[in-house]
Amino acid sequence: xxxxxxxxxxxxxxxxxxxxxxxxxxxxxxxxxxxxxxxxxxxxxxxxxxxxxxxxxxxxxxxxxxxxxxxxxxxxxxxxxxxxxxxxxxxxxxxxxxxxxxxxxxxxxxxxxxxxxxxxxxxxxxxxxxxxxxxxxxxxxxxxxxxxxxxxxxxxxxxxxxxxxxxxxxxxxxxxxxxxxxxxxxxxxxxxxxxxxxxxxxxxxxxxxxxxxxxxxxxxxxxxxxxxxxxxxxxxxxxxxxxxxxxxxxxxxxxxxxxxxxxxxxxxxxxxxxxxxxxxxxxxxxxxxxxxxxxxxxxxxxxxxxxxxxxxxxxxxxxxxxxxxxxxxxxxxxxxxxxxxxxxxxxxxx
Numbered sequence: 001x002x003x004x005x006x007x008x009x010x011x012x013x014x015x016x017x018x019x020x021x022x023x024x025x026x027x028x029x030x031x032x033x034x035x036x037x038x039x040x041x042x043x044x045x046x047x048x049x050x051x052x053x054x055x056x057x058x059x060x061x062x063x064x065x066x067x068x069x070x071x072x073x074x075x076x077x078x079x080x081x082x083x084x085x086x087x088x089x090x091x092x093x094x095x096x097x098x099x100x101x102x103x104x105x106x107x108x109x110x111x112x113x114x115x116x117x118x119x120x121x122x123x124x125x126x127x128x129x130x131x132x133x134x135x136x137x138x139x140x141x142x143x144x145x146x147x148x149x150x151x152x153x154x155x156x157x158x159x160x161x162x163x164x165x166x167x168x169x170x171x172x173x174x175x176x177x178x179x180x181x182x183x184x185x186x187x188x189x190x191x192x193x194x195x196x197x198x199x200x201x202x203x204x205x206x207x208x209x210x211x212x213x214x215x216x217x218x219x220x221x222x223x224x225x226x227x228x229x230x231x232x233x234x235x236x237x238x239x240x241x242x243x244x245x246x247x248x249x250x251x252x253x254x255x256x257x258x259x260x261x262x263x264x265x266x267x268x269x270x271x272x273x274x275x276x277x278x279x280x281x282x283x284x285x286x287x288x289x290x291x292x293x294x295x296x297x298x299x300x301x302x303x304x305x306x307x308x309x310x311x312x313x314x315x316x317x318x319x320x321x322x323x324x325x326x327x328x329x330x331x332x333x334x335x336x337x338x339x340x341x342x343x344x345x346x347x348x349x350x
Contacts, residue, residue, distance in 0.1 A: 003073035003099045005086035007111030010208025012043045013050065020109035024051055027079040029072050031058040036091060037083035038166050038173075038231055040209060047081070055081070060169060066095050073104045085113035114233055115161065118204050122214060123247020124237060130158025135179050135234075136165035142182040144189070150236055151194045154266035160236040173230045176203050180223050193266060195219060200262030202235035202248075203227055216254050218262050239264050270323040277330040278311050284337050284348050285311075291346045300340065307333045 004023045009015020016024075024030060024047075032044055032055050048055050058080070062068060072078050086092055086108055099106045119126040130153030133146055146162075153160045164174045180201075187195035197220035205227050206212045215222060237244075240259065249256035267275070285307050292300050310333035317326035340346045 001073060001075055002077050002105045002107060003069070004079045004107040004109065005092055005096060006079055006081050006109045007086040008081060008083050009111035010084060010114060010117050012040055013046060015111050017109045017111055023107065023109065024079055026077055027053070028076040030055045030079045030081065031069060032056065032081045033058050033063055034168055035060040035063050036089045036166065038168070039083060060167070063091055066098060069095065070099055070102060070104065073099060074102065085111055088113045088115070114163065114207060117207055118161065118233055118235065121204065121207060122202060122235065124159055124235065124244050125241060128157070128159050128238065130156060130160055133160060133162045134165055135162050135174060137174055142179070142186065144186065147186040147190050147194055151192060151266060154194065154236070154238050155268045157238045159238050162234040162236065164230065164232045164234065166231060176227045176232050176234060177223065179234060180219060183219065192269070196263060198263045200237055200259070200264050202237060204233045204235065206231060207233065214251055216248060217258060237264050268323070270327065271318060274314060274318050274323060274326045274330055277334065278314055281307070281311055281330065281333045281337065288337060288340065288346050288348055297345070300345070303336055303340065307336050310336070
């Protein structure tokens with residue numbers, strides 16, 4: 001017969017599409033997927049009373065195995081109710097694919113998801129969304145790949161959305177605080193500034209629920225805050241457009257000064273290397289000029305001027321988005337000063 005995947009959106013029964021409502025009325029078997037996302041406590045009872053039908057809670061094993069649901073859908077009308085959008089989770093995409101392989105007619109009733117709603121609630125621009133990340137406990141630690149993924153998003157000036165995995169079979173769900181502690185651990189390992197204490201973060205909790213909250217602050221300020229019950233999502237914003245700042249600062253308890261002072265940028269590794277090289281060489285140039293003046297050496301002025309020009313060119317190339325040329329110019333500047341040291345003319349320390 002038919003298997004329908006019906007999204008409830010983020011507002012419970014109010015978010016069910018009209019087509020989904022009609023299908024539920026006609027369904028012979030109804031499952032509620034409480035595995036991939038938590039449900040409001042009263043929602044299941046509300047739907048049972050509304051449709052006057054039994055709604056079976058689908059466990060993780062039942063959803064991931066899928067055979068019972070698919071077997072029933074071969075001769076009955078089966079509905080699988082999902083919080084948010086029904087095809088946001090790969091688990092549901094897999095069930096849909098298997099149903100088609102078995103010749104089972106499938107229907108999908110789409111609804112709102114945390115991805116579009118969180119951008120609507122915060123006012124951030126969804127077209128600036130980079131790679132979406134799921135944070136799961138796994139072995140107890142977040143994988144190192146998360147650091148790289150967030151770094152790449154920030155370099156490309158893309159916002160990062162981190163979804164905290166929900167697993168009802170665990171006594172305690174993954175909390176934002178645990179994720180922030182893991183971010184801090186990753187920063188200690190990599191030291192590239194991705195999760196520095198001043199990194200600006202947005203914690204969105206229970207979005208679409210009556211007690212939703214949005215907190216904005218730096219890593220160090222949010223580390224020990226209590227964010228309440230799940231579900232939680234975490235946004236790591238890249239550079240803001242001024243309209244994004246205006247939208248966020250209009251939310252309750254959001255300080256515009258925090259938005260403007262927290263880190264939202266991250267230099268590429270090449271830019272960081274070039275800037276460090278330029279600053280180090282500038283200090284050496286300044287020391288070289290001081291030493292030459294103390295020794296009364298005037299014949300090095302042209303060399304010092306060339307060093308200064310190379311460093312200026314390095315900074316210009318970096319601003320023009322040409323890091324390779326910038327690094328070459330910075331290398332020329334270093335080489336000239338090194339030549340003075342190698343010849344014993346000036347004792348420079350790098």
